[in-house]
Amino acid sequence: MAARKSLPDWLKRALMKGNRSLVFSSTTVEEVREGVANVFKPHQLEPLSSGGRLAARLHSVPLGQVSYSRLAYGCDVRIDPEHLERFYLIQMPLEGQAQIDSDTESVISGQGLASVLNPTARLRMHWSNDCDQLMLRIDRTALEQICSQILGRPLREALRFHPELRWRDTPGWFNLITYITQLIEGSPEIYQDPLIAPQLEQLIIHTLLTTQPHNYSETLRREDKRLAPRHVKQVEEYIDAHADRALTPAQLAALANVSLRTLYAGFHDFRRQSPMEYLRQVRLQRVRQDLLADNSGASITDIAMRWGFTHMGRFSLNYRKVFGESPRDTRRNQGLSTQ
Numbered sequence: 506m507a508a509r510k511s512l513p514d515w516l517k518r519a520l521m522k523g524n525r526s527l528v529f530s531s532t533t534v535e536e537v538r539e540g541v542a543n544v545f546k547p548h549q550l551e552p553l554s555s556g557g558r559l560a561a562r563l564h565s566v567p568l569g570q571v572s573y574s575r576l577a578y579g580c581d582v583r584i585d586p587e588h589l590e591r592f593y594l595i596q597m598p599l600e601g602q603a604q605i606d607s608d609t610e611s612v613i614s615g616q617g618l619a620s621v622l623n624p625t626a627r628l629r630m631h632w633s634n635d636c637d638q639l640m641l642r643i644d645r646t647a648l649e650q651i652c653s654q655i656l657g658r659p660l661r662e663a664l665r666f667h668p669e670l671r672w673r674d675t676p677g678w679f680n681l682i683t684y685i686t687q688l689i690e691g692s693p694e695i696y697q698d699p700l701i702a703p704q705l706e707q708l709i710i711h712t713l714l715t716t717q718p719h720n721y722s723e724t725l726r727r728e729d730k731r732l733a734p735r736h737v738k739q740v741e742e743y744i745d746a747h748a749d750r751a752l753t754p755a756q757l758a759a760l761a762n763v764s765l766r767t768l769y770a771g772f773h774d775f776r777r778q779s780p781m782e783y784l785r786q787v788r789l790q791r792v793r794q795d796l797l798a799d800n801s802g803a804s805i806t807d808i809a810m811r812w813g814f815t816h817m818g819r820f821s822l823n824y825r826k827v828f829g830e831s832p833r834d835t836r837r838n839q840g841l842s843t844q
Contacts, residue, residue: 512599512616515683515686515687515690516599516682516686517599518690519575519599519639519686519690520564520565520566520573520574520575520639520686520689521564521575522690522693523693525693526564526565526566526689526693527562527563527564528540528543528544528563528564528565528574529561529562529563530561530562531559531561531562532558532559532560532561533559534550534552534559537550537559537561537578538550540561540563541563541576544563544565544572544574544642545586545589545592545594545642546586546589546590546591546592547586548584548585548586548587549583549584549585549586550582550583550584551582551583551584551585552578552580552581552582553580553581553582553583553631554580554581554634558580559578559579559580559582560577560578560579560580561576561577561578561579562576562577562579563575563576564576566689566696567696567702568685568696568702568705568706568709569647569702569703569705569706569707570643570644570646570647570706571641571642571643571644571647571705571706571709571710572641572642573639573640573641573685573689574639574640574641574642575599575637575638575639575640576637576638576640577636577637577638578632578634578636579634580634581631581632581633581634582631582632583629583630583631584629584630584631584632585628585629585630586628586630587627587628588624588625588626588627588628588830589622589623589624589626589628590624590625590645590830590834591624591644591645591646592624592642592643592644592645593621593622593623593624593642593643593645593648593666593713594621594622594640594641594642594643595619595620595621595622595640595641595643595670595672595713596614596619596620596622596638596639596640597619597638597639597640597641597670597672597682598614598615598616598618598619598636598637598638599616599637599638599639600616600635600636600637601615601632601633601634601635601636601637602614602615602632602633602636603620603630603631603632603633603636603638604630604631605620605622605628605629605630605668606628606629606630607622607623607626607627607628607668608626608627610668612668612669614669616673617671617672617673617674618669618670618671618672619669619670619671619672620668620669620670621666621667621668621669621670621717622668623663623664623665623666623668623829624645624663624829625663625665625828625829625830639682639686641709643709643710643713646797647706647710648664648710648713648714649664651707651710651711651714652664652714652721652725653790655714655725656721656724656725657733657741657776658741658776658778658783658786659783659786659787659789659790659827660721660786660827661778661782661786661826661827662720662826662827662829663826663827663828663829664719664720664721665719665720665829666713666717666718666719667717667718667719670717675716675717677712677715677716678712678713678716678717681708681709681712685705685709688705724777732775733771733775733776734771734775735761736761736762736763736767736768736771737768737771737772737775737776739760739761740757740760740761740768740772740780740783741783743757743760744757744780744783744784744787745787748784748787748788748791748812748813749791749811749812749813750813751813752784754768754769754779754780754781757780768780785823786827788812788813788814789823789824789827789828791812792808792809792812792814792820792824792832793824793828793832793835795808795811795812796808796832796835796836797835805832805833805836809832820832
């Protein structure tokens with residue numbers, strides 16, 4: 506098994522060459538908590554070793570909407586980030602182990618077993634004193650948008666990954682980590698290149714979506730957007746451009762010059778939903794984008810009504826189903842991310 510293999514030299518020194526990627530090296534709880542929060546998010550940190558003294562260090566490299574990091578605390582610690590909210594996190598131990606309690610699931614990860622943490626799950630973690638992990642932080646919006654683009658439609662519910670990843674036994678994933686790690690070591694300035702970093706971001710996101718099981722895996726394998734007939738694509742494009750307008754099935758059918766029956770059959774066969782369900786999902790995405798970007802002080806109700814939602818109770822239920830959080834949570838998280 507991969508857990509019994511010795512670490513390759515390039516993996517042992519991952520992100521450690523020079524001080525370019527060093528974020529901090531510290532022995533105090535306050536400095537460590539603040540330094541980790543700046544790269545990830547605010548959290549509770551409790552040293553568990555005798556004396557509670559840390560020997561922590563964090564290295565991190567930004568790659569567009571992804572960050573590649575290496576973190577060790579140097580003693581047993583308990584970490585409580587509550588919900589990650591704005592990002593997905595893959596933790597790959599090089600040494601030691603970490604126990605991650607996520608909602609009703611628990612993962613004990615080691616050299617051969619990584620953990621994949623979803624943003625909507627309630628998390629608690631316990632790292633051993635020798636735990637040293639490589640970590641990929643992936644922006645939630647960027648990952649969801651790419652998944653939606655591949656599907657050819659907005660997401661109907663929050664994207665959730667299986668929590669266990671045998672990262673050294675999964676060729677596609679391990680080859681990705683090999684490539685990124687050796688690229689950064691050989692060309693440490695590469696992540697600052699405005700053309701290269703976004704390509705690496707896309708490569709990481711696509712590799713995760715295609716190698717790690719999630720609740721859309723089967724749909725991604727089964728559906729192909731290119732096979733959809735012209736009238737389905739035409740209606741989708743119109744909805745994408747005019748989602749704030751009052752649209753009816755009859756208007757959409759007339760726009761595509763097909764009957765209502767043909768329109769509904771096309772969406773059912775190629776999108777597994779009706780055109781009005783597609784419209785609702787696009788509108789939910791637009792509400793979320795506005796909540797994340799809006800600094801005007803507009804109320805949640807005003808933003809929802811701007812995108813055609815008039816029943817606030819039903820809107821809130823649909824929003825939570827798709828994004829795994831309430832509109833109020835999204836607005837609160839937006840406020841935290843701009844501080």
